[in-house]
Amino acid sequence: MALQKKKSYRVAIMGATGVVGQEMVAVLEEREFPVEELFLFASERSAGSTLSFNGKDLVVQKLTEEVFNGIDIVLGATSSDLSKKFSAHAVKAGAVVIDNSSAFRMEPAVPLVVPEVNGHTLKNHRGIIANPNCSTAQLVMALKPLHDAARIKRVVVTTYQSVSGTGKEAMDELMEQTRALLTFQEVKCTVYPQQIAFNCIVNWDADPDTGYTEEETKIINETKKIMGDEAIRVTATTTRVPVFRSHCESVNIETEKKLLPNEARALLSEFPGVIVMDDPGRKLYPTPLDVVGQDAVYVGRVREDRSVPNGLNLWVVGDNLRKGAALNAVQIAEALIR
Amino acid sequence: MALQKKKSYRVAIMGATGVVGQEMVAVLEEREFPVEELFLFASERSAGSTLSFNGKDLVVQKLTEEVFNGIDIVLGATSSDLSKKFSAHAVKAGAVVIDNSSAFRMEPAVPLVVPEVNGHTLKNHRGIIANPNCSTAQLVMALKPLHDAARIKRVVVTTYQSVSGTGKEAMDELMEQTRALLTFQEVKCTVYPQQIAFNCIVNWDADPDTGYTEEETKIINETKKIMGDEAIRVTATTTRVPVFRSHCESVNIETEKKLLPNEARALLSEFPGVIVMDDPGRKLYPTPLDVVGQDAVYVGRVREDRSVPNGLNLWVVGDNLRKGAALNAVQIAEALIR
Numbered sequence: 001m002a003l004q005k006k007k008s009y010r011v012a013i014m015g016a017t018g019v020v021g022q023e024m025v026a027v028l029e030e031r032e033f034p035v036e037e038l039f040l041f042a043s044e045r046s047a048g049s050t051l052s053f054n055g056k057d058l059v060v061q062k063l064t065e066e067v068f069n070g071i072d073i074v075l076g077a078t079s080s081d082l083s084k085k086f087s088a089h090a091v092k093a094g095a096v097v098i099d100n101s102s103a104f105r106m107e108p109a110v111p112l113v114v115p116e117v118n119g120h121t122l123k124n125h126r127g128i129i130a131n132p133n134c135s136t137a138q139l140v141m142a143l144k145p146l147h148d149a150a151r152i153k154r155v156v157v158t159t160y161q162s163v164s165g166t167g168k169e170a171m172d173e174l175m176e177q178t179r180a181l182l183t184f185q186e187v188k189c190t191v192y193p194q195q196i197a198f199n200c201i202v203n204w205d206a207d208p209d210t211g212y213t214e215e216e217t218k219i220i221n222e223t224k225k226i227m228g229d230e231a232i233r234v235t236a237t238t239t240r241v242p243v244f245r246s247h248c249e250s251v252n253i254e255t256e257k258k259l260l261p262n263e264a265r266a267l268l269s270e271f272p273g274v275i276v277m278d279d280p281g282r283k284l285y286p287t288p289l290d291v292v293g294q295d296a297v298y299v300g301r302v303r304e305d306r307s308v309p310n311g312l313n314l315w316v317v318g319d320n321l322r323k324g325a326a327l328n329a330v331q332i333a334e335a336l337i338r
Numbered sequence: 339m340a341l342q343k344k345k346s347y348r349v350a351i352m353g354a355t356g357v358v359g360q361e362m363v364a365v366l367e368e369r370e371f372p373v374e375e376l377f378l379f380a381s382e383r384s385a386g387s388t389l390s391f392n393g394k395d396l397v398v399q400k401l402t403e404e405v406f407n408g409i410d411i412v413l414g415a416t417s418s419d420l421s422k423k424f425s426a427h428a429v430k431a432g433a434v435v436i437d438n439s440s441a442f443r444m445e446p447a448v449p450l451v452v453p454e455v456n457g458h459t460l461k462n463h464r465g466i467i468a469n470p471n472c473s474t475a476q477l478v479m480a481l482k483p484l485h486d487a488a489r490i491k492r493v494v495v496t497t498y499q500s501v502s503g504t505g506k507e508a509m510d511e512l513m514e515q516t517r518a519l520l521t522f523q524e525v526k527c528t529v530y531p532q533q534i535a536f537n538c539i540v541n542w543d544a545d546p547d548t549g550y551t552e553e554e555t556k557i558i559n560e561t562k563k564i565m566g567d568e569a570i571r572v573t574a575t576t577t578r579v580p581v582f583r584s585h586c587e588s589v590n591i592e593t594e595k596k597l598l599p600n601e602a603r604a605l606l607s608e609f610p611g612v613i614v615m616d617d618p619g620r621k622l623y624p625t626p627l628d629v630v631g632q633d634a635v636y637v638g639r640v641r642e643d644r645s646v647p648n649g650l651n652l653w654v655v656g657d658n659l660r661k662g663a664a665l666n667a668v669q670i671a672e673a674l675i676r
Contacts (some may be wrong), residue, residue, distance in 0.1 A: 047441040158496040158588035160577065179649065199626055239586070241580075280549050
């Protein structure tokens with residue numbers, strides 16, 4: 001199913017007022033996506049508010065099943081439940097949906113796409129294309145060039161995830177808790193069950209049988225699907241840290257063929273969308289703060305892991321709202337209209 | 339070299355005014371260590387200040403080479419350089435030094451001790467006993483019972499370390515930077531080269547050849563020495579997070595014999611000094627905030643890692659100033675006088 005080629009497109013954002021939705025508006029503008037008209041949809045609560053796009057204030061409209069007539073591309077930034085409810089209507093109305101929720105990611109017929117990694121799978125879409133989980137998107141960007149060169153056998157990934165991955169309310173909660181602690185007020189936990197300020201916490205949706213959180217399961221499954229290789233073995237531990245934006249990942253990999261750190265750095269540097277920032281002697285490696293608002297995935301701390309014959313440690317940092325969400329979705333749209 | 343058994347001991351703390359030194363004073367008091375007299379030594383800058391011990395204010399004295407006459411036990415909480423300078427004088431004066439710095443840890447003749455793990459090595463000391471790096475201490479507490487039951491072949495550890503591991507100045511810096519950000523003031527970086535507030539940073543002492551930081555190298559080497567098994571393969575990635583106190587570790591292990599999560603939890607629960615807090619359905623797992631001031635090392639999120647035949651993931655959290663430093667040092671002293 002191909003998108004009809006046009007000079008410009010009628011684009012809609014479902015969930016436009018959330019942190020990812022707002023970032024999508026910004027990325028469409030920044031990248032000069034050929035937008036004929038932009039439609040912003042959100043819940044009734046947010047309807048009537050405005051967002052600026054290309055110098056104009058656009059009014060957010062209530063998302064209903066009937067809004068999709070004449071829309072070419074829908075960027076989905078809602079919850080999984082809302083995406084399940086509305087995406088089929090968008091497709092029926094003739095739009096292509098690029099969905100940032102987890103609703104369709106693991107459906108075999110739905111391409112799960114990071115354009116630099118598996119853009120070729122886009123052509124098989126049937127109206128819905130899934131955008132990966134934020135942690136997975138930055139991970140596969142670092143894995144792909146190494147996998148192509150040396151075949152990755154196993155990945156052990158541990159994350160340091162910022163609160164913007166949970167949403168605006170979580171960012172407010174980190175700010176409010178921090179302010180409360182600094183002024184000797186009571187700390188309130190509303191979004192997260194535990195205090196996130198000056199603490200490290202885990203998502204509370206662990207599977208009672210395996211103990212893995214949904215985020216961990218997503219990383220494990222989505223990595224294999226995007227890399228197109230079910231033989232890659234992956235395990236993950238995900239943790240939320242008191243950082244507003246950008247995720248860090250400590251990544252340990254084992255490859256079939258030996259890769260020395262310098263070879264890995266060279267491969268990563270050549271890969272589109274990856275920047276190597278790795279000069280320990282000059283204190284150069286990426287921190288979450290460094291990459292806020294950046295499109296690239298940054299890789300540093302490339303080290304040989306001598307505990308196995310062909311091991312490497314990597315430190316992968318990306319803006320979870322850019323490559324981890326809005327940027328990747330817009331890149332998919334760009335690939336579709338190319 | 340055995341410590342002469344007495345009813346009570348003349349104990350000195352070198353570096354008494356730092357965060358670890360002050361915690362040593364508190365731990366000696368709490369555990370009712372048989373102290374005949376406590377001597378507090380620090381740099382000239384801190385001399386003259388007082389610390390409370392058993393209801394009395396003790397005056398901190400300037401540390402010199404001549405202060406050790408008549409002292410039975412010296413607890414060292416100075417930098418490695420100062421320990422190298424003064425420990426030999428303490429030993430010459432007849433004291434046993436339990437040193438928290440890294441000065442002597444890897445010297446073959448110096449026992450590096452976590453009492454629950456390798457207390458038996460204490461008997462071979464020649465006047466100096468080394469206390470491990472904070473991250474290593476809590477790690478080996480979790481590894482030991484699993485190693486005894488199933489032989490650990492490989493460990494991949496990623497840390498989330500609190501700023502108190504760097505010292506009081508770093509705690510002040512996190513507080514000041516946070517306050518500055520919340521009040522729109524300029525952020526100053528004095529202790530760390532990068533902003534630590536709302537960020538994740540790496541120690542700036544990476545080896546230019548391997549890229550490993552000193553902390554990472556310590557974890558790798560000290561783990562093998564304390565576990566008494568050079569065959570255990572270890573790799574480490576250490577990161578500083580904006581948390582005041584307690585370190586978290588994401589630990590991936592591979593064992594020779596299969597251990598199911600329930601078996602691992604049972605083994606860990608039976609091990610002295612370890613508390614298993616692992617009930618995901620009830621949101622139970624340790625966070626740094628939960629374990630501040632706690633003596634035990636907490637283990638949660640015990641999960642089977644299906645990416646290898648015999649893999650486990652663990653989440654290990656400990657108070658870096660207690661088991662990671664002051665408590666372990668006092669426990670060594672307790673073992674010496676037993």
